Amino acid sequence: MxxxxxxxxxxxxxxxxxxxxxxxxxxxxxxxxxxxxxxxxNDDKTFRVSGKRWITFMEPNLNWGYKTTPQEHCNGREIDYCRGKCLGGSSAINFGVYTVGARDDYDRWAAEVGDSTFNWKNMQSRFKALETFSGEIARPEHQRYGAPQTTDHGDKGALGIGYAAEWESDLPLILDAFEQAGLPRNLDHNSGNPIGMSLMINSVRDGVRTTAADLVKSAPxxxxxxxxxxxxxxxxxxxxxxxxxxxxxxxxxxxxxxxxxxxxxxxxxxxxxxxxxxxxxxxxxxxxxxxxxxxxxxxKDHPFTTLLVTRNPETNDRNAFFQNPEAMSAAMKQWEADGSGPWSRHGCQLGSGWFKSERIAASEEFKELPAAVQDFLNLETIPHYEIVSGFPLHMQAPQMFQDYSYICLAVLLMNPQSTGEVRLQSSNPDDPLLFDPHFLEHPYDRRACIETYRHLLELTEHPAFAKDTLATVIGPASKSDEDILQFWRDNLGSSWHMTxxxxxxxxxxxxxxxxxxxxxxxxxxxxxxxxxxxxxxxxxxxxxxxxxxxxxxxxxxxxxxxxxx
Missing domain, CATH: 3.50.50.60 (FAD/NAD(P)-binding domain)
Structure with a gap:
């Protein structure tokens, strides 16, 4: 050889x-x-359209197409375990969310390995060196939703990240409704403290998806x-x-x-x-x-599931766009010209936030965790779950939709206690491993999933949100523990955060x-x-x-x- x-x-x-x-x-x-x-x-620039970043993973040539083993606590389902297969890896097929996590995550990493190299202060300096952050919010009435500090961000790195230049009209309505329903607001989830509802920071720049390929394109x-x-x-x-x-x-x-x-x-x-x-x-x-x-x-991995409700069509203009192939075609030509237009607006700026739950902390399942785990979960910046608002599910499941006036909310379990494994299935190195994340195996995870989803239901029942809701399309049969847990078993997905x-x-x-x-x-x-x-x-x-x-x-x-x- x-x-x-x-x-x-x-x-x-x-x-x-x-x-x-x-x-x-x-x-x-x-x-x-x-x-x-x-x-x-992966040199095809059309795979970098901001508004289409929710479907890039469906390109078979860019995705290994992995699945988990049948999951015992998810009705034996094999769950998508997507991984990128191209220059840029999974950054080329993920959903373009750029979040750094909690400062206590990195301080714990440093403590576990006995090395301050990994503490928040040192890791934040590397995050800043990697990025060029665009925190501009164009419309004055929207500036109350985000106020990132320049000291928490970089301006010379190869990774262009930030907020979308244009937003869908119902995003401020949802952020306001959630605040009225009791969610605290966070003006920058990448400050080291993610607690509160925020504007999602995107791995997108000028309407174009940022991927790891951007780090090597100017390499010597x-x-x-x-x-x-x-x-x-x-x-x-x-x-x-x-x-x-x-x-x-x-x-x-x-x-x-x-x-x-x-x-x-x-x-x-x-x-x-x-x-x-x-x-x-x-x-x-x-x-x-x-x-x-x-x-x-x-x-370890973050499991998630969704809640979908139809909304008053007057709160948004998605039908005018997604029911009109000519409008979508014209928007693509505009994006190809300068990265602007509807394909840099629809599905491009979401809301997301991380939260603690008093109900989870008061549960017997929480109290039965080891003391060190409880202490970590009680730290100031450590959340129990995440909520994402505005997920464009119709792009992944077009057969489900004729009316695009809906809101899809996702809830992700943070700090799951279930621990899985990967193992060999053959002596052939070209065969994938067997992937078994053991989703919902731990009693704490089941309790936390129940309580977080119940809170999500309560948010959508608050008058500030419910006044524009027409019907629930995807959700559990009731708010009982049994029905919520069954919904998770039937619908749980992986966030592809394998660690x-x-x-x-x-x-x-x-x-x-x-x-x-x-x-x-x-x-x-x-x-x-x-x-x-x-x-x-x-x-x-x-x-x-x-x-x-x-x-x-x-x-x-x-x-x-x-x-x-």
């Missing part, structure tokens, strides 16, 4: 992988970096990108990683191999390289390089697979930088955490190899 040699090899071109590869290549010493991606280059020539190059295994000599194998070709790394293939695929590469739980490897006759029981364990399957921790911890320098225990020159190592499922939509994880790993590597000199 012919081989090619580089200083660093990065596997996976999602947010973390692109952050690592681009920053290494741009460092002062200019090391030779190879970035390998299993999918395509010492960064080599290869598409259609899935990695089957790491090449290990003795106990040292020296390269990777992809499609029968070998690529060698003189310094480090960094795996950034995500929580579902990084553990697969490790296990097929002989690194993982010895029982799993033995079952499929994979030669054992290092017994590391934590690989594949610790899977923790190659968990970072202190050496000797049974649940840890990498150390605080991202090094895989027991193997030299092999690191992991993606959501699989994050020891805390952050209270956000996790693409931002993936970016900052890659940026943090790069800081560690640049310092260790003196690449900035």
């Amino acid at each position: 012919a081989s090619q040699s580089y200083d660093f090899i990065v596997v996976g071109s999602g947010p973390a992988g692109c952050a690592v590869a681009a920053s290494l290549a741009k460092s002062a010493k200019g090391p030779k970096v190879l970035l390998l991606e299993a999918g395509t280059r 020539d010492n960064l080599v990108f290869m598409a259609s190059s899935p990695v089957q295994r790491v090449i290990i000599e003795g106990n040292k990683a020296v390269g990777v194998e992809s499609n029968g070709k070998q690529y060698l790394a003189s310094k480090e191999v960094i795996l950034s293939a995500g929580s579902l695929d990084t553990p697969k590469i490790l296990m097929h390289s002989g690194i993982g739980p010895v029982a799993e490897l033995t079952k499929f006759k994979i030669p054992i390089i290092h017994d590391l029981p934590a690989i594949g364990q610790g899977l 923790g399957t190659v968990k970072m921790g202190k050496e000797g911890n049974k649940d840890a697979a990498v150390d605080n320098a991202f090094r895989v225990f027991g193997v030299e020159n092999l690191r992991v930088a993606d959501m699989s190592i994050v020891p805390v499922l952050t209270n956000n939509h996790t693409q931002a955490t993936a970016y900052v994880t890659g940026a943090t790993c790069t800081d560690v590597l640049i310092k260790e190899y003196s690449l900035d000199q």
